[in-house]
Each structure stands twice: as structure tokens, then as C-alpha cells.
Amino acid sequence: MLRVRIDSFSYENQKILEDISFQVEKGEYIALMGESGSGKSTVLKIIYGLLHMEKGSIFWQDKQALGPNFNLVPGESYMKFLSQDFDLMPFTTVEENIAEHLSVFTRESHDTRVAELLQLIGLEAYAKTKVKNLSGGQQQRVALAKVLAQEPEVLLLDEPFGHIDNFKRNILRRNLFAYLKEKGITVVTASHDPNDVLPYADRMLVLKDGRAIAHNTTRELFENPPDYYVASLFGEVNQVPIQLLKAYAPMDKLVLIYPHEFKFSDASGLKVEVVNSYYKGTHFLNEGTTETGFSIYFNSPTPLSLGNIVFLNIPLEKVNLRLRPKDSD
């Protein structure tokens, strides 16, 4: 088990992280999510031992990771970190970059292992290409193979697919997360992208302004987000004042509703006029305004004409589940 306790961390005199603690079981994948600047990369750097924290501790099993003030070379042997700068050798080939990180004691199996990793990252055809001649996305994939080469027990990934185009990203994600589960590797990622997290992460820790504001299974946080900030990490979300749904309801409550959760009705419900309709490939995302001028975003399977009036309903169980205080964001 990885046990992370960060009581506080500051850059110079500015406090960046406070009171963050979580545990990750062996083979489990936890995703750190939060807006840009919330502290995700800093948490990964502390775990890996690149940054010294004033108060707190990191343990893997019963071993304490002592951090940069104790280790001459940053990092622990059982742990690997894929940072946002890839740290590759530009003038050597892809396969040399990967093999560089394999143990000298297993030299006879190097070729097989390099081939396995090249297949995982989908760069078999580039084995002999010098890294400097690769695109940013390809370099990121080599960096990933590099950190996997020695089969770390703990893997820290900072925006691991940030430079990779959508087409490759989907295949790579599926392959990578299946591989990590199969090998029982413990994973902590920092990510903005719900597609990296929703299908794969066992749990999510949400950071805001350097503090942990939510920690639960990924599914629970999606289906029952504690506030607007958490819900919006998954994409578009509405904060509908409850008074728009029920005139006699308390003023200080709102309902968090994703655009796909509205139902259409012929004549009853929230009356909105369509002011925009955006094509999203699998559906349309529409913007509507209520008679009081409130904007609502909702999905439809077909395009809606601007100026059309539609009636939207929120299923009662969702209203009950997603009622939040108004200042919850």
C-alpha cells in the first residue's frame, strides 16, 4: 500500500499544498483531478521525492520514501515517474531509449521486453528511429515505455496522454490501463481529462487550491458529485436553481444536472427557448434560456431550431440526489 500524507508544502514562502492524505492499495489506480494550478503535479513530485516537504510522510509498504534531502539521486527504485518533460536521449533510437532502463542482469530477455513495450505503445515501426526525429506525441509514448521498462511497483503519471492525438490516445489508454492492472502496478495519475479517469480509475482525489476537497470511487463522484467544481471535472454541468423547478422551494438550493440527464416533455417542465445548438457527433448540445433569462445546457439526439420552445424535465430521483446549497461551488 502507498500511504501519502502531506501536511503542508510551500514553494519559497507560498503555501501550495495543505492537509492531503490518501492511500492506494497495491494494483489500484487513483486519479488526482482538479483545475490547472490546483497542485496535482506537485503531489506527484513530492511522492517521487523530487520535492522536499516540510511536514508529512510517504510510505510504500513499510518503507518510508525519504525525499531529496536524503537521496543523492531523486526517486526510489520501486517507483517511476512520467513527468510532463519526457527526459529522453534525443540522439539515440527508440529501442535504445527503452533498453537503457532494463536491468543488466536480464540482458538475454531485453529484445523480447523491448518488443513487448513497443507493441504496447504502438511504435514498432519506429524502433530504429532516433528520438529527436519523433513527434511530441510519439516522444511521450517512448517516455511511457521507458518508465514501464523495469516494471515499477508504483507508477506516477503526469498528464500521460497530453501530447497524443485522440485516435492513438484511445487505443493507448485501453492497452496501458489493461497492462497496469494485469501486472498489479499501483498507479497515481494527474489528469484533466475525464476520459483518462472515468473508465479506468478506481478512485479519484479532487484537489482545489492545494487541498483535497473530495475523495471517493470515480463512479460515486460522477453520479453524486458533492459540488459544482467536482461535477464540472467531468464536462458540462448545469446548476439549476430549485426555484425554477418548484416555485415554493427554498431559494438557497440548486440542482446539479448534466446535459444528458434532462428529459423532454410536450407541455410541462422547465420552459426554455433554444438559442444555440452545437453538433457533438453523437448528439447535439443545446443552449436554452428560461423566461427569467437563465441558461441551461441540454442534449438532444437531433438538432433543434433556434427560437424553438422546449420543455425540460429532471427526473425526481436526480433532483433528490443532486440538491446542493447554492454557494457550493
Ligand SMILES: Nc1ncnc2c1ncn2[C@@H]1O[C@H](COP(=O)(O)OP(=O)(O)OP(=O)(O)O)[C@@H](O)[C@H]1O
Ligand atoms: N517551481 C515552482 N515555483 C513556484 N511555484 C510553483 C512552482 N511549480 C508550481 N508552482 C505553483 O504551484 C501551484 C500548483 O502547481 P501544479 O503544477 O502542482 O498544479 P497542477 O494542478 O499540476 O496544474 P496543471 O494541471 O496546469 O499541470 C501553482 O500555483 C503553481 O503556480
